[in-house]
Amino acid sequence: MGQSINEARVSVFALRCERLNNPLGIDALRPRLAWKLAADHHNVLQTAYQIQVFRAGAPADPIWDSGKVLSDTSIGVDYAGPALESRQRYAWHVRIWDERDAVSDWSSRAWWEMGLLQQVDWQAQWIEPHQKPTTREPVINIFQNLGTISPAPESDGARLNPSQYLRKVFASRGPVARARLYVTAHGVYQLEINGRRVGDQELAPEATAYHEYLQYQTYDVTGLIGPGNNVVGAVLGDGWYCGRIGLPGDSCQYGDKLALLLQLEIEYQDGSRQWVLSDEAFKSATGPLIYSDLFIGERYDARREHAGWHTPEFDELAWQPVTVANYGYGNLVAQYGEPLRVVVELAPRDILNTPTGETVVDFG
Known part of the structure; x- marks a missing residue:
């Protein structure tokens, strides 16, 4: 398992599924997973990861455990467990090993929910x-x-x-x-x-x-x-x-x-x-x-x-x-x-009436 890296304060965060934060209603049969690392020191390198996926409501029994995978990949990691079901919500978390083979804590759990697949x-x-x-x-x-x-x-x-x-x-x-x-x-x-x-x-x-x-x-x-x-x-x-x-x-x-x-x-x-x-x-x-x-x-x-x-x-x-x-x-x-989505709303600076009776809204 290697030594713990808790003392070095390396953590896994920003879990994403299909590039989304906790997506609702996806239909990808092998969702792509991603995460980021945070550390209080420089030159941290992921050398391995482990992912566990659970059915919502059954947090103790993973339906898929990747085991320790030797890889520095943290983007576009395919789910490779049993077939996913329509409407079902799945929770997941991940941990990593660094260049010293020290293992992080498990990340906080994220989730995705399947849409209508058939x-x-x-x-x-x-x-x-x-x-x-x-x-x-x-x-x-x-x-x-x-x-x-x-x-x-x-x-x-x-x-x-x-x-x-x-x-x-x-x-x-x-x-x-x-x-x-x-x-x-x-x-x-x-x-x-x-x-x-x-x-x-x-x-x-x-x-x-x-x-x-x-x-x-x-x-x-x-x-x-x-x-x-x-x-x-x-x-x-x-x-x-x-x-x-x-x-x-x-x-x-x-x-x-x-x-x-x-x-x-x-x-x-x-x-x-x-x-x-x-x-x-x-x-x-x-x-x-x-x-x-x-x-x-x-x-x-x-x-x-x-x-x-x-x-x-x-x-x-x-x-x-x-x-x-x-x-x-x-x-x-x-x-x-x-x-x-609406990201900003603009208020007009002035509302003018032209000599021909038309209304002009001036947004500046």
């Missing part, structure tokens, strides 16, 4: 809100004029579809032990449960070659589900799926209809389970987002807000039924990498 894990159905298909049109002639897209005039707005609001009421059965929400969309989405935002990710599911792979996201929503009736709500925008993208600004490069796939899995403290799925029980409507396009921008009319739409008691009689679609699950992959 298509059969998906029970939710793709649903499409009541909508008019997006008009497919290139609005820039790149050979003549790169500036023919207008900032957002009424004529552009007339060709753009409104964002879609979807909701479903469900009843919880008791105290919640754990709840996970697996979701993706054609378009971009934002989610709420009982009026509280789900996650802090923006423009999910982000831009990919959707026909090849479409990312889904996993959220821990244990603290958002209350007793009695609850409501899950989603807002869908065109995003990269239906909206204008690329140099020519073509729309509908992947499709002309927005859609949602949502699977909420609840485990109660008594051990029972409940699934809340996207299906024909959802209702849809348009709202204050007259349009929301990556190129054209966003127009918001507060007069069209649905007051209380995120509450179970809301009267959805005027809302429309959704349509179940058969897009399948073959292109779904778990979110990889850090998501898009």
